[in-house]
Amino acid sequence: xxxxxxVGLIPARAGSKRVPHKNVRPLAGHPMIxxxxxxxxxxxxxxxxxxATDSEEYADIARHYGAEVPMLRPVGISGxxxxxxxxxxxxxxxLRDAGRDFEVFSILRPTxxxxxxxTIRRAWxxxxxxxxxxxxxxxxxxxxHPGKMWVVRGDxxxxxxxxxxxxxxxxxxxxxxxxxxWVQNASLEIAWSRVxxxxxxxxxxVIVPFRSEGMEGxxxxxxxxxxxxxxLLADGTARLPAIDRPPYPGIANIGEERRG
Numbered sequence: 001x002x003x004x005x006x007v008g009l010i011p012a013r014a015g016s017k018r019v020p021h022k023n024v025r026p027l028a029g030h031p032m033i034x035x036x037x038x039x040x041x042x043x044x045x046x047x048x049x050x051x052a053t054d055s056e057e058y059a060d061i062a063r064h065y066g067a068e069v070p071m072l073r074p075v076g077i078s079g080x081x082x083x084x085x086x087x088x089x090x091x092x093x094x095l096r097d098a099g100r101d102f103e104v105f106s107i108l109r110p111t112x113x114x115x116x117x118x119t120i121r122r123a124w125x126x127x128x129x130x131x132x133x134x135x136x137x138x139x140x141x142x143x144x145h146p147g148k149m150w151v152v153r154g155d156x157x158x159x160x161x162x163x164x165x166x167x168x169x170x171x172x173x174x175x176x177x178x179x180x181x182w183v184q185n186a187s188l189e190i191a192w193s194r195v196x197x198x199x200x201x202x203x204x205x206v207i208v209p210f211r212s213e214g215m216e217g218x219x220x221x222x223x224x225x226x227x228x229x230x231x232l233l234a235d236g237t238a239r240l241p242a243i244d245r246p247p248y249p250g251i252a253n254i255g256e257e258r259r260g
Contacts, residue, residue, distance in 0.1 A: 004103035004128075006190075007048045008040040008120075009091060010067060012110055013078045014055035022220065023053075023110045024061055028233060028240055029247050032220070033058070035113040037065040039241040040106075043120035047102070050095075052087050054078035064248045070098070088196045105193055107202070112187040113229065114215045114238045120188065123210045127190045134204025135191035139182040140212045147171060147178045182209065185217035214238070 012023040012033050024031040033051070040049045051062035051069050059069040071094060077086040088105065095102060104127075108115065127136040147170030149160040163170050165177055188210070195204040215238035220229055232238035 005101070006046050006104040006106065006124075007050060007095070007100075007102040008046040008106050008108050009088070010036045010040065010049065010051045010062070010108050010110060011084070011087065012051055012053040012055075012058050012062065013073065013082075014053065014058055024058060024251070025226075026247075026251050027113055027220075027226075027229060029252075030065075030243050031061055031248060031251055032113055033062060033110040034065045034243055034248075035241045036108045036110045036115070037062060037067045038243055039115055039117045039120060040108050041066050042117040042241065043124070044117075045120055045124045046106070048100070050091070052091055061248050061251070065243070065245065070095075084202050085196060085200060088202055089200075092193055092197055103193055104190060105196070106188060106190045108188055109186045109219075111220045112185070112217065113220065113240055114218050114232075115187045116216060116239075116241050119212075119216045123188055123190060126208060126210055130208050133206045133208050134195045134199075135189060135202070135206075136208040136210050137189050137203060138185050138187045138210045138212050138217055140185050140217045142181050142183040145170075145175060145178050145181060147173065147181075182211075185212055186219045186221075187212060187217045 010033065014021065023033050037049060040046055049067050051059065051067040052073050053059050053062065053069065054073040054075060056072065059072065062069050073087055074090070077090060084107065092102065092105060123136060147161050147163065150157045151160055159169065159171050161170055165173050170178060189202065191202060191204065195201055215232055218229070218238065220226060233240065
């Protein structure tokens with residue numbers, strides 16, 4: 001079977017609120033986005049690696065590390081509540097109108113810096129080995145089990161999942177007695193372009209699981225996540241993708257300004 005044309009899409013809007021400008025904040029000397037770009041390029045999976053950003057500054061940084069930025073993402077689809085499907089469809093249509101019709105797209109978020117080229121190759125092998133599917137999504141075992149979660153209605157609580165293990169409600173079971181449940185992480189998604197363009201979804205209905213290994217699914221989205229990431233690097237628990245070029249000029253100062 002001929003390899004389908006695939007594009008790696010790296011979303012990097014400038015309006016993050018929980019960690020301002022997290023996509024370009026330095027980690028071990030390079031902006032976060034650099035690790036997503038280089039792992040995508042070095043995987044050899046994609047026919048193009050494109051950054052979808054609404055910032056010209058971010059675009060310049062992305063180009064420094066080897067990504068394409070053929071156009072800036074419109075402000076109307078770059079808000080903190082803008083769903084992914086909006087910018088995915090916009091990008092795929094814009095590329096198609098420019099004569100670049102990709103059969104497959106992958107979302108590679110900068111907030112998962114420990115995702116490696118090998119991670120992407122493993123996911124691609126899993127995706128292309130399947131037939132009759134819509135997409136693949138990275139998952140990991142959940143830490144907080146939904147069987148022990150509640151919704152509050154006024155001054156009363158109700159279990160989110162009202163199931164039981166025999167006569168014992170899930171919320172009263174030991175973790176080991178609960179059914180195995182997986183949660184999606186942000187490290188990667190792969191889907192056929194038709195799923196987004198024709199179905200209006202980034203996942204579709206037939207989804208293949210991709211089980212993350214080690215820290216490759218670790219997601220940096222809260223201020224404390226930076227501290228954890230730095231500790232993981234310091235003790236060798238996690239490794240970043242190799243960067244084959246010097247840091248973006250002034251990135252250390254940019255990071256200091258953004259944190260200030």
